[in-house]
Amino acid sequence: MMREDLIKRAEQRVDELAPEILSVSHTIFENPELAFQEFQSAELLENTVKAHGFTAVRGTGELQTAIRAEHKPRSDALNIAFISEFDALPNGHACGHNLIAASGVWAAVVSDELVRQCDLPANSIFLGTPAEEGGGGKIKMLDAGMFDGIDYAMMIHPCDSTMVEDWSLAGQTITFRFHGRSAHCAASPWLGANALAAATETVNMVNAWRSQFRDYSRVFPNITHGGEATNVIPDFAELKYNVRSDDVTYHQELVAIVQNCAECAAKAFGVTVESEKTFAYEPVNNDKTLEKHMAAAFTHLGETVIPRYRDHGIGSTDMGNVTQRLPAIHGHLFLAKENTHTTAFREAAGGAPGDTYVVKAVKAMVLTAIGLITDQQVLNRMQ
Numbered sequence: 202m203m204r205e206d207l208i209k210r211a212e213q214r215v216d217e218l219a220p221e222i223l224s225v226s227h228t229i230f231e232n233p234e235l236a237f238q239e240f241q242s243a244e245l246l247e248n249t250v251k252a253h254g255f256t257a258v259r260g261t262g263e264l265q266t267a268i269r270a271e272h273k274p275r276s277d278a279l280n281i282a283f284i285s286e287f288d289a290l291p292n293g294h295a296c297g298h299n300l301i302a303a304s305g306v307w308a309a310v311v312s313d314e315l316v317r318q319c320d321l322p323a324n325s326i327f328l329g330t331p332a333e334e335g336g337g338g339k340i341k342m343l344d345a346g347m348f349d350g351i352d353y354a355m356m357i358h359p360c361d362s363t364m365v366e367d368w369s370l371a372g373q374t375i376t377f378r379f380h381g382r383s384a385h386c387a388a389s390p391w392l393g394a395n396a397l398a399a400a401t402e403t404v405n406m407v408n409a410w411r412s413q414f415r416d417y418s419r420v421f422p423n424i425t426h427g428g429e430a431t432n433v434i435p436d437f438a439e440l441k442y443n444v445r446s447d448d449v450t451y452h453q454e455l456v457a458i459v460q461n462c463a464e465c466a467a468k469a470f471g472v473t474v475e476s477e478k479t480f481a482y483e484p485v486n487n488d489k490t491l492e493k494h495m496a497a498a499f500t501h502l503g504e505t506v507i508p509r510y511r512d513h514g515i516g517s518t519d520m521g522n523v524t525q526r527l528p529a530i531h532g533h534l535f536l537a538k539e540n541t542h543t544t545a546f547r548e549a550a551g552g553a554p555g556d557t558y559v560v561k562a563v564k565a566m567v568l569t570a571i572g573l574i575t576d577q578q579v580l581n582r583m584q
């Protein structure tokens with residue numbers, strides 16, 4: 202079957218399924234669940250793929266809402282994964298993950314039908330990835346082997362523009378805990394070892410470094426504990442740093458700079474310091490072949506694909522770690538001229554713009570998969 206016929210067939214099938222696609226989007230929108238607590242949403246996604254013959258496996262421990270689902274795979278085929286994020290923010294689905302959820306799961310179902318009906322050399326795999334908002338769900342799924350054997354992975358995020366290129370920052374939070382010795386601040390302050398002084402001097406030293414940081418570095422402190430009484434030299438202080446960079450190697454250099462400053466400050470004030478790091482987000486590095494096929498899909502669907510411009514807001518996502526590990530894409534499709542995480546964006550995600558978006562996003566993902574499956578270079582590389 203020719204690529205054009207496959208595209209036509211896929212678009213017809215998505216249009217037929219539109220009421221069911223919207224139902225998943227609306228149900229998740231109306232029941233927003235926070236990171237790692239998305240039990241109802243996970244169940245809905247799991248039941249959706251199971252109803253279409255997939256076998257689903259959940260993660261364990263913290264990953265109980267993580268899902269991997271597939272049919273018995275063909276061995277000589279491309280393993281293409283469709284990703285659904287489905288966690289909400291405290292202000293509901295203001296990042297539009299209800300749309301990512303519905304588009305990922307239905308793209309997996311439609312692609313699966315297509316490859317089986319038309320005997321195409323591909324397997325369609327569904328991945329439900331929890332806790333994108335700060336929980337690093339995909340990093341934990343990568344570590345747990347839930348992405349193993351996947352050749353290409355894709356997701357589309359709602360946005361104020363349509364783009365296939367992406368750019369995000371590596372990011373990590375480091376917590377420093379300074380331990381000193383308390384003393385009366387007036388009667389005998391010289392007997393104390395001032396943990397707060399070490400914390401504030403760490404901030405001063407990092408600020409002195411700041412003028413030499415590379416572009417697109419973001420290094421932001423929070424003193425989360427600085428003593429409990431104004432008449433006591435603090436014997437404990439806690440300082441947190443959020444450290445980000447668009448370069449994965451330089452990010453580690455920045456982390457080392459901040460760490461050195463904290464250790465030097467501790468030494469200077471005669472206190473000890475211990476540090477703890479969260480998992481590290483890595484920058485997005487979209488696969489060029491996927492960018493090409495997703496751009497063609499968006500254009501086919503009437504979208505204008507613009508380049509990822511550098512003053513468009515940048516954040517960090519656990520999809521970055523996926524794109525550093527295997528060919529993958531974090532694409533963006535226009536939802537509304539609003540910023541994510543706002544009330545206006547949430548209203549768009551749950552309203553008419555979201556309904557238009559989600560049907561288009563399913564088509565775009567299935568068309569991207571068709572692009573891969575009919576790309577001779579991709580097939581040659583697989584053999």
Ligand SMILES: [Zn+2]
Pocket residue numbers: 296334541542
């Ligand atoms: Zn978000």
Ligand SMILES: [Zn+2]
Pocket residue numbers: 296297298333358
């Ligand atoms: Zn998001």
